Amino acid sequence: MKNKFFIIVFLLGVWQSTIFAQTGGEEKVSKKEEYKPMDPLAPSRAAFYTTVVPGLGQIYNKKYWKLPLVYAGIGVPVYFWADNQRNYDRYRNEYKKRLQGIRDEDDSTFGRLDDQRLLDGQNFYRRNRDLSVVVTLGFYILSIVDANVDAHLMQFNVNDRLTIKPAFEFNSIDNTPQQYQYAVNIQYRF
Incomplete structure (x- = not known):
């Protein structure tokens, strides 16, 4: 039990120190913050760009690290579609030869x-081919939604006036050193 307590206190302390390290501690927030006008068309523009060329909306949002994910999410199912289509054609052509009476025992x-x-192989590869199309469309739609949501969140105003800080307070009623109360303070300054 004590180990868990110390681990929790340590993790919360590290988390709190990173919060204070990011703010600089001594800097005062200026009363007049930078005002960036909101562009209401930015999310729809990002979604349109991604619809036209997958990944272009992520470039518009300056989230370049998402490009490999977008192209891998679309490219891998396209590869499997092509492979399943090739195998489906092989099984279908062999079945057509069998219907014509041509059978190669040495194959x-x-x-x-x-x-x-042969019919089971055709059905297997056709089902996997169709599933690859569905997965490709799913990743394509997911990239459009990602670009749209990311453009919305870029306009979300997050500043130092809204903070969440863990607080450790000594329990003054019991006056025992092991009685800390844990809390999360959420503050919003107007």
């Missing part, structure tokens, strides 16, 4: 398969 891939196995 290393299809020589030992019967007609039902």
Whole structure:
């Protein structure tokens, strides 16, 4: 129990020290903060750019680190679509040859398969091909939504007037050193 207490106190202390390290401690917030006018069309513009060219909305939002994720999320399912389409065509062409009465027993891939196995292979690769299309569309739509939401959040005003700080207070009623009360202070200054 004591180990858990010390771990929690240590983690909260590190978290609190990083909060104070970011603010500089001695700097005073100027009463007149920088005013950036909100662009109401920025989210729709970012979504439009991503719709036209995937990843362009992330570039517009200056979130360059998301580009590999967007292209991997769209490119990997496209690769699997092409691979499944190729295998589907191979099984379909072999089945068509069998219907015409052409059967090659020496073929290393299809020589030992019967007609039902060829149909099962076609169904398997067709199902995976279609699933790849759905996953590709899902990542494409997700990249559009990401660009839109990210453009909205870039306009969200976060300043030093809104703070969340953990607080450790000694319990003055019991006067025992192990009785700390934990709290989170949320302050908003007008």
